[in-house]
Amino acid sequence: MSERPLLEIVDVHKRFGAVEVLNGISLTVERGEVVAVLGPSGSGKSTLLRCINHLETIDGGRIVFDGRLVGYREVDGRLRPESDRRTARVRREIGMVFQRFNLFPHLTALGNVTEAPVHVLGLSRAEARERGSGLLARVGLGERLDAYPSELSGGQQQRVAIARALAMQPKLMLFDEATSALDPELVGEVLAVMRDLAADGMTMLVVTHELEFARDAARRIAFIDDGVIVEEAPPAEFFSAPRTERARAFLGRLHQR
Amino acid sequence: MLLAGALDWGVIGDNLFSDLVLGGVRLTLALTVLSMTIGGALGTVFGIMRGSRIAALRAASVGYIWLFRGTPLLVQIVFWFFALPQLWPGWAPWNGQLSPFQAGLVALSVNEGAYMTEIMRAGLLSVDPGQVEAAKSLGMTGPLTMRRIVLPQAMRVVIPPIGNEFIAMLKNSSLVSVISVSELFLVAKLQYSSTLRYLEWLLIVSIWYLALTTVASLAQAWLEQRFSRGRRPQGRSLGARVTGALERLGRDTGR
Numbered sequence: 001m002s003e004r005p006l007l008e009i010v011d012v013h014k015r016f017g018a019v020e021v022l023n024g025i026s027l028t029v030e031r032g033e034v035v036a037v038l039g040p041s042g043s044g045k046s047t048l049l050r051c052i053n054h055l056e057t058i059d060g061g062r063i064v065f066d067g068r069l070v071g072y073r074e075v076d077g078r079l080r081p082e083s084d085r086r087t088a089r090v091r092r093e094i095g096m097v098f099q100r101f102n103l104f105p106h107l108t109a110l111g112n113v114t115e116a117p118v119h120v121l122g123l124s125r126a127e128a129r130e131r132g133s134g135l136l137a138r139v140g141l142g143e144r145l146d147a148y149p150s151e152l153s154g155g156q157q158q159r160v161a162i163a164r165a166l167a168m169q170p171k172l173m174l175f176d177e178a179t180s181a182l183d184p185e186l187v188g189e190v191l192a193v194m195r196d197l198a199a200d201g202m203t204m205l206v207v208t209h210e211l212e213f214a215r216d217a218a219r220r221i222a223f224i225d226d227g228v229i230v231e232e233a234p235p236a237e238f239f240s241a242p243r244t245e246r247a248r249a250f251l252g253r254l255h256q257r
Numbered sequence: 258m259l260l261a262g263a264l265d266w267g268v269i270g271d272n273l274f275s276d277l278v279l280g281g282v283r284l285t286l287a288l289t290v291l292s293m294t295i296g297g298a299l300g301t302v303f304g305i306m307r308g309s310r311i312a313a314l315r316a317a318s319v320g321y322i323w324l325f326r327g328t329p330l331l332v333q334i335v336f337w338f339f340a341l342p343q344l345w346p347g348w349a350p351w352n353g354q355l356s357p358f359q360a361g362l363v364a365l366s367v368n369e370g371a372y373m374t375e376i377m378r379a380g381l382l383s384v385d386p387g388q389v390e391a392a393k394s395l396g397m398t399g400p401l402t403m404r405r406i407v408l409p410q411a412m413r414v415v416i417p418p419i420g421n422e423f424i425a426m427l428k429n430s431s432l433v434s435v436i437s438v439s440e441l442f443l444v445a446k447l448q449y450s451s452t453l454r455y456l457e458w459l460l461i462v463s464i465w466y467l468a469l470t471t472v473a474s475l476a477q478a479w480l481e482q483r484f485s486r487g488r489r490p491q492g493r494s495l496g497a498r499v500t501g502a503l504e505r506l507g508r509d510t511g512r
């Protein structure tokens with residue numbers, strides 16, 4: 001089973017009303033791989049990530065994580081919605097980092113990081129504290145354990161959010177424009193943590209506008225436009241010799257800025 | 258013979274802390290605390306139902322509010338004590354009849370629950386949906402997310418209106434005097450009816466109601482402070498919150 005890719009997205013369709021946002025997306029992520037997802041605004045990048053951990057339902061295709069369907073179970077060859085409990089079980093193993101951090105404002109940094117390990121994994125408070133303070137130290141916040149999110153800068157909040165996801169010891173990390181809401185001078189500290197994770201062998205699917213990060217840290221680029229993957233290539237190839245017209249146009253627009 | 262304008266302070270002094278009055282205070286407090294607790298629980302359940310994906314649960318919640326907010330509390334009190342046993346003799350598990358206190362408590366709780374449903378609903382809606390997504394992404398189930406993430410954040414929003422409800426309840430609980438629960442007001446009523454010392458007895462109960470509502474306002478200010486933890490701007494000082502709470506005292510209305 002461990003030969004199987006960690007994540008298999010097969011011909012996934014997603015509509016919002018009449019608008020087809022994902023038009024048959026297929027993407028495979030191997031264990032330990034870092035894949036950067038690029039694409040113009042509104043192309044469906046966030047929707048794709050949100051389908052992977054079933055924050056959105058899908059209208060066609062399937063998403064298989066570590067050998068298990070996410071959000072559905074198969075009955076007589078058809079997909080039926082899975083129970084809240086079982087979906088939650090799969091989500092434990094998929095960390096997600098949001099553009100707007102979504103830290104729990106009523107909990108301290110350490111509280112944010114220990115909440116799910118205690119209440120979902122059943123760790124003792126002492127174990128969770130140890131794991132949590134270790135992770136916060138790893139993202140450079142070992143001194144701010146008792147700070148509330150409102151007392152932290154955006155970059156610090158996002159690092160807490162990364163530590164919070166890591167505390168579940170996920171097999172896959174999803175990043176949805178983790179640095180887009182940050183002041184430019186704070187972007188670097190968050191990217192550094194992400195690079196560190198990548199170097200450590202974490203499997204990551206990263207939606208980003210940071211081309212430099214995509215080039216250095218990703219093994220593969222998946223370029224999305226209009227809800228389909230238009231081009232998939234190693235970064236060196238994608239950035240120097242994009243095969244498709246749409247990718248060339250996208251990169252051209254970015255370089256003009 | 259009573260002389261016009263002759264307020265007898267002696268009556269007040271003799272009775273302010275008499276066992277009779279203190280008994281009334283105790284009942285008023287018991288009715289308020291218990292009905293707010295039960296009403297709060299009802300409001301939480303119906304408030305969550307109000308936002309449910311299941312249409313029947315939403316409808317039940319809307320119907321509950323419609324019925325109990327749309328009829329006078331006084332009518333509801335009389336209904337629970339006199340009319341329901343007529344309609345359905347043996348409905349109560351306790352030999353078919355609720356005591357006045359029990360009926361009053363049920364009436365106040367169920368009525369309060371309707372108002373609390375609206376308050377909880379607003380509180381739940383005030384929580385950023387991103388919070389639920391973050392909780393889900395960590396593998397938290399719906400009920401766990403509600404308990405650990407959504408409700409604690411809703412508290413910050415619902416505490417001021419719940420404080421107002423509590424203060425209103427201290428006063429509205431006097432309505433159960435109509436089914437002869439000897440809470441504070443009924444104690445006074447029985448006394449002024451027999452002694453004709455209206456002014457003295459109304460002063461006695463008013464002093465007590467003011468004392469209770471003042472303490473409740475201070476508690477509310479303290480709670481607001483506590484539940485704003487982690488929120489920036491740190492906002493108003495405790496002093497300002499106390500003043501605000503006392504100002505609201507003058508404003509909130511009865512049922």
Ligand SMILES: Nc1ncnc2c1ncn2[C@@H]1O[C@H](COP(=O)(O)OP(=O)(O)OP(=O)(O)O)[C@@H](O)[C@H]1O
Pocket residue numbers: 016021039040041042043044045046047048
């Ligand atoms: N909940 C929703 N309801 C209706 N339409 C939606 C919803 N979420 C997304 N969309 C639409 O789906 C399309 C894709 O949105 P998505 O957020 O996935 O794009 P994106 O690639 O992440 O864009 P960006 O780079 O701006 O974040 C957009 O046209 C958006 O308006």
Ligand SMILES: [Mg+2]
Pocket residue numbers: 045046047176177
């Ligand atoms: Mg997006």
